[in-house]
Structure formats: structure tokens, C-alpha cells
Amino acid sequence: MRYVFVYGTLRPGEMYHHLIGRYVRDVKPAFIRGKLYQLPEGYPALVLAKDLPGGMDSVDVRGELLGVDEQDKVLAILDELEDYYGPNDPRNLYERKSVTVLTRSGIPKECYIYVFVPGKLQWLEQNAMPIPRGDWVTWRRNR
Structure with a gap:
């Protein structure tokens, strides 16, 4: 089984989880250090x-680690949803990365994750809203 970390609309119960739900065999709460933003598109x-950059705060970004079957199918679905065309393609909105996340019990797991193109941080800072506690679902529900 392979893993994908999701932190937004692909989390169980959220609007795009149904796109990959039939391939999900395992769900574990997990987190990774970073900075999370709400884009104007929602x-x-x-x-x-x-x-x-140095001096910019990061938090534990919370989400779920999804254990999936048929990883190639899942990644094809996610690549299309996330506007990912290949490594460092200038058309990418997100980049697909292989990273290590920690499960709630502290176990490291290798997985894929989609992150905003790092070179567009200045655009995010000017146009998106930071999510201070790193949990998009909780933040959205409390608004």
C-alpha cells in the first residue's frame, strides 16, 4: 500500500474525497510542518x-494519511485535480512531492503530498489568508 497526505478538500468528508475514496484502504491522522493558506478560490x-524563508513561522499542518491501492490511478486523478503537469512545469499550481509525515502516534511515513509551488510564496502572502493553527477543516467550520 502507498500513502498520500491530504490536508484540504481531499480529506474524508470533504468535497473532493469522493474522487479517490474507492481506492482508500487506510486513514490515519497525521501532520507535517509548514504554513497553510486559504486561497481566494476557497x-x-x-x-x-x-x-x-528564515524567520517565517511554521506550524503542524494537520490532515490525513491515506493508504491507497492502485497508486498510479490515484496519482493521475490527483495530478489533474491539483493542476500538476510534471516536475517543475511552469503551468503547475501545485507540485507533487515525496515527503515524510508523522502520524498522530509519532510514526514517520513516506507519502506523496501536493504543495503550492514554492516560488509563489510572495503571491500567497499578498493574496491568500493564513490558517494559523494548520487545520483547514477546523478553521473553515469555525468561520
Whole structure:
């Protein structure tokens, strides 16, 4: 089984989870360090802590680690949804990365994640709303 970390509209119960739900075999709460934003279009964008300039705060960004079957099918669905055309393609809205996240019990897991193109951080800072506690679902429900 392979893993994908989701932190927004792909989380169980959210608007796009149904696109990959039939392939999900395991769901574990997990987190990764970074900075989370609400885009004007209504969905989140994540910048990993390692891609933030020095002095910029990061938090534990919460989401779910999804264990999936048929990873190639899942990644094709997610690539289309996330406007990912390939590594470093200038058309990308998000980049697909292989990272390590931590489960709630502290176990590291390798997985794929879609993060906002790191070179567009200035645009995010000017046009998107930071989500201070790193949990998009909770933040959205409390608004």
C-alpha cells in the first residue's frame, strides 16, 4: 500500500474525497510542518517548512494519511485535480512531492503530498489568508 497526505478538500468528508475514496484502504491522522493558506478560490495551499524563508513561522499542518491501492490511478486523478503537469512545469499550481509525515502516534511515513509551488510564496502572502493553527477543516467550520 502507498500513502498520500491530504490536508484540504481531499480529506474524508470533504468535497473532493469522493474522487479517490474507492481506492482508500487506510486513514490515519497525521501532520507535517509548514504554513497553510486559504486561497481566494476557497481551497487550501500548503508551503512546507523547508521552503519558508528564515524567520517565517511554521506550524503542524494537520490532515490525513491515506493508504491507497492502485497508486498510479490515484496519482493521475490527483495530478489533474491539483493542476500538476510534471516536475517543475511552469503551468503547475501545485507540485507533487515525496515527503515524510508523522502520524498522530509519532510514526514517520513516506507519502506523496501536493504543495503550492514554492516560488509563489510572495503571491500567497499578498493574496491568500493564513490558517494559523494548520487545520483547514477546523478553521473553515469555525468561520
